[in-house]
Amino acid sequence: MVDVLVIGGGGAGLTAAIHAKKDGANVALVSKTYPTRSQTCMAQGGINAAIGADDSIQSHISDTLKSAQGLADEELVGILCEHGVDAIKWLDKIGVPFSRNKGIAQRKMGGASFVRACYAKDYTGLKILHTLYDQCNAYDINMLSERFLIDLAVIDGKVYGAYLLNIKTSTVELFHAKSVILATGGYAKVYGKHSTNHVGSTADGIAAALRAGAKISNMEFIQFHPTALKKSSILISESARGAGGYLVNSKAERFTDELASRDKVSLAITNEMQKGEEIYLDVRHLSAKFIDEHLPQEKKLADLYENIDLTKQLIPILPAAHYTMGGICVDKNCTTNIQGLYAVGECANHMVHGANRLGGNSLLEIVVFGKIAGEAACAYAKKEMPACKVDKHKDILSQINTNPTVDFYKRRAELAEIFYTHVGVKRNEQGLLEALEYIQALQNELKNMGVKNIKLAYNTELAEFLEFKNLVLTAKTVVLSALRRKESRGAHYREDMPNKDDNFSTDTICYQENDEIKFP
Amino acid sequence: MKIKLQRSDKIFEYEVPLNGVTLLEALGYIKENIDSTLAFSSGCRSSVCGSCAVRVNDKEVLACAYKPKDDDLIQPLRNMPILRDLAVDMDRALAFNKIAKAWGLPKEEALHVSGEDAKRNELQSDCILCSACFSACPVYSVNEDFIGPFALTRSLRYVNDIRQKDIKPTIEAIQTNGIYDCTLCNECVPVCPQGIAPKQDIEILRNKSGIMGYLNPNILAGFDDGLNF
Numbered sequence A: 001m002v003d004v005l006v007i008g009g010g011g012a013g014l015t016a017a018i019h020a021k022k023d024g025a026n027v028a029l030v031s032k033t034y035p036t037r038s039q040t041c042m043a044q045g046g047i048n049a050a051i052g053a054d055d056s057i058q059s060h061i062s063d064t065l066k067s068a069q070g071l072a073d074e075e076l077v078g079i080l081c082e083h084g085v086d087a088i089k090w091l092d093k094i095g096v097p098f099s100r101n102k103g104i105a106q107r108k109m110g111g112a113s114f115v116r117a118c119y120a121k122d123y124t125g126l127k128i129l130h131t132l133y134d135q136c137n138a139y140d141i142n143m144l145s146e147r148f149l150i151d152l153a154v155i156d157g158k159v160y161g162a163y164l165l166n167i168k169t170s171t172v173e174l175f176h177a178k179s180v181i182l183a184t185g186g187y188a189k190v191y192g193k194h195s196t197n198h199v200g201s202t203a204d205g206i207a208a209a210l211r212a213g214a215k216i217s218n219m220e221f222i223q224f225h226p227t228a229l230k231k232s233s234i235l236i237s238e239s240a241r242g243a244g245g246y247l248v249n250s251k252a253e254r255f256t257d258e259l260a261s262r263d264k265v266s267l268a269i270t271n272e273m274q275k276g277e278e279i280y281l282d283v284r285h286l287s288a289k290f291i292d293e294h295l296p297q298e299k300k301l302a303d304l305y306e307n308i309d310l311t312k313q314l315i316p317i318l319p320a321a322h323y324t325m326g327g328i329c330v331d332k333n334c335t336t337n338i339q340g341l342y343a344v345g346e347c348a349n350h351m352v353h354g355a356n357r358l359g360g361n362s363l364l365e366i367v368v369f370g371k372i373a374g375e376a377a378c379a380y381a382k383k384e385m386p387a388c389k390v391d392k393h394k395d396i397l398s399q400i401n402t403n404p405t406v407d408f409y410k411r412r413a414e415l416a417e418i419f420y421t422h423v424g425v426k427r428n429e430q431g432l433l434e435a436l437e438y439i440q441a442l443q444n445e446l447k448n449m450g451v452k453n454i455k456l457a458y459n460t461e462l463a464e465f466l467e468f469k470n471l472v473l474t475a476k477t478v479v480l481s482a483l484r485r486k487e488s489r490g491a492h493y494r495e496d497m498p499n500k501d502d503n504f505s506t507d508t509i510c511y512q513e514n515d516e517i518k519f520p
Numbered sequence B: 001m002k003i004k005l006q007r008s009d010k011i012f013e014y015e016v017p018l019n020g021v022t023l024l025e026a027l028g029y030i031k032e033n034i035d036s037t038l039a040f041s042s043g044c045r046s047s048v049c050g051s052c053a054v055r056v057n058d059k060e061v062l063a064c065a066y067k068p069k070d071d072d073l074i075q076p077l078r079n080m081p082i083l084r085d086l087a088v089d090m091d092r093a094l095a096f097n098k099i100a101k102a103w104g105l106p107k108e109e110a111l112h113v114s115g116e117d118a119k120r121n122e123l124q125s126d127c128i129l130c131s132a133c134f135s136a137c138p139v140y141s142v143n144e145d146f147i148g149p150f151a152l153t154r155s156l157r158y159v160n161d162i163r164q165k166d167i168k169p170t171i172e173a174i175q176t177n178g179i180y181d182c183t184l185c186n187e188c189v190p191v192c193p194q195g196i197a198p199k200q201d202i203e204i205l206r207n208k209s210g211i212m213g214y215l216n217p218n219i220l221a222g223f224d225d226g227l228n229f
């Protein structure tokens, strides 16, 4: 039994664990991968904070609100941007190896009025994540990996711990805790191969929270990055366009302003594709020296995944699902509607990104709200009595079908295609209804799916099947939310309702009751 | 394309009808289409999360950065327990980071770090903890408590950081089963996907330790032998 159980070892979870421990809590951190393998390591661009001489917190706030298109909470955006400066100071202090010029080096990212994104070469997320991990070692935090959150232990609206699958042994363990912090990342892997994300961004925490009675919101808002490699959806960073790269169609014509915001460029590309065009990124006119200095990763990845030399050939690209704005509803202390349950990072909706996240704000979010969540959970645990007895042997594994007649890997790939086609950059009523119908059929079919592998030691098929079930549940909330939002706003573009409508300047909130998704 | 996989103590052959793909994609194909019991680790697919290191024809590579050829033999990393097939248990290896006390120990006041200061540990902090170096290191066959290449590189990262309040705890932590247990064989260097040279880092740490007054126990042992002679 611990005071604070943190689930998820990305930037959000590690930060929360450090601050809870600092405040005196007994902390354990569990995650399905080793912490340093979390998606946070993939962030290259940078982390925003108004530390530049010309910049101001006010400007950071107004850029964030503008991008959010009326759906962010001004108070929370204020907290994010004000605490941003201290967050960078803290990261600097504990040893994050930021690149330097006069001070911490910063670069300009889309939608920012100033040069605001602090970076560490092309490894901003990697270096932050590893530095936080080292701090967890310094604070002697118990980190257990290969532990998969199956469900939260909740009785009468109060959390008592979590049921974890030990992937190494396929046993389910109840982990008792006075408070639980979910930091399990986003859900962009609903789009499968059409996502830039880490293989583990499968909505596990959001689905578990939903099953436990938590509210979630704005699930329809998913940011598509305009330039991912066509075959693999590996991200080609914005800097390729920032440096003067062109977007061209099969006729070698440019068709859009390459420097417009991500949602606009993704939309322009999708329109072009619907005319039957193939889309390419063209950097051939940039000097070889420039490419070696500024785009070395992209050069390597284009060679590896598309077998092309980008200094001589066009790079085939497609928009891909990149960041999920929706998540578990939390207040400014990261509290959910379940007592003792907190959520932080991409799995939560901190109401700072609204309809469209600004690049560089999510790394900031995980550090700023990670601290707040850790401190809040610690304060709660200190006044909480030891947990009551919860059902120790929740029998989860025996319910899994070991003679499946339907292959879930096939369905997972199908779901991804259907989502990319109908719930992608462009949506309409008919397509969304088709997607809904597909998901409902999938839910009925789930009983015929399961795992062929019945071995206990390190059964990754079992973990992947549990992830798939979470994706299906989450997918349903995305489609239902998208159907209700009869307007276009930020990353949610309805071709049948292309304008913003003030009647929809509110969050789309839902929860699950008797196996049904409800909207209050 | 035909690839061979070592799964526990047997070698299995798989025909993968894909061309020009990464080894990680080929493994994914096998799992989803031929044998769902196959286990391997993956994450980012872009060489930054350190999940997918394996050995191909006896050399450590990242599966997501390697294009397999006919008859390649794929094996799990060495020096750690195998969970199943190509997936290994990293718990013990990662614990060496803690034993080495490789972490930030910040000064009270904030410090100005110059571009030059930042260069001093830039390369070491590129480490993705893929364990390729750990697998290649021959010392583990004689001393399984050796702190090892990546944890020592990590120590140097912090020892070389001007923001560090006190480097003594880290230096002290790597004297036993640490810098002097390395044979300087260089096996860890060519396998690192990030171009890090743990061997060199270990030599730098030896020098620093010497300057701080720590003695190389091997030299001491040699000296003793001399007296006995």
Ligand SMILES: Cc1cc2nc3c(=O)[nH]c(=O)nc-3n(C[C@H](O)[C@H](O)[C@H](O)COP(=O)(O)OP(=O)(O)OC[C@H]3O[C@@H](n4cnc5c(N)ncnc54)[C@H](O)[C@@H]3O)c2cc1C
Pocket (backbone or CB within 6 Å): A007, A008, A009, A010, A011, A012, A013, A030, A031, A032, A033, A034, A035, A038, A039, A040, A041, A042, A043, A044, A045, A046, A047, A048, A124, A125, A147, A148, A149, A150, A183, A184, A185, A186, A196, A197, A198, A200, A201, A204, A205, A235, A322, A323, A344, A345, A346, A347, A359, A360, A361, A362, A363, A364, A366
């Ligand atoms: C390619 C790419 C580039 C990006 N670039 C930037 C950028 O430049 N700037 C920026 O601000 N943002 C960027 N982002 C977004 C940013 O990286 C993420 O939003 C952020 O890292 C999320 O952090 P997190 O801690 O919430 O989740 P994650 O880092 O995703 O961590 C989730 C953790 O939860 C664990 N977990 C998940 N499910 C379970 C379960 N069932 N049981 C147990 N543990 C579980 C995982 O193992 C992992 O440890 C980028 C994202 C991508 C994909």
Ligand code: SF4
Pocket (backbone or CB within 6 Å): B136, B137, B138, B139, B148, B149, B181, B182, B183, B184, B185, B186, B187, B188, B189, B198, B199, B202
């Ligand atoms: S140089 Fe040292 S650390 Fe590297 S492989 Fe050889 S013995 Fe191991």
Ligand code: SF4
Pocket (backbone or CB within 6 Å): B126, B127, B128, B129, B130, B131, B132, B133, B134, B149, B150, B153, B191, B192, B193, B194, B195, B196, B198
């Ligand atoms: S030093 Fe290199 S080989 Fe060793 S773990 Fe780090 S990145 Fe991998």
Ligand code: FES
Pocket (backbone or CB within 6 Å): B041, B042, B043, B044, B045, B046, B047, B048, B049, B050, B051, B052, B053, B062, B063, B064, B065
């Ligand atoms: S999958 Fe991340 S390094 Fe290969």
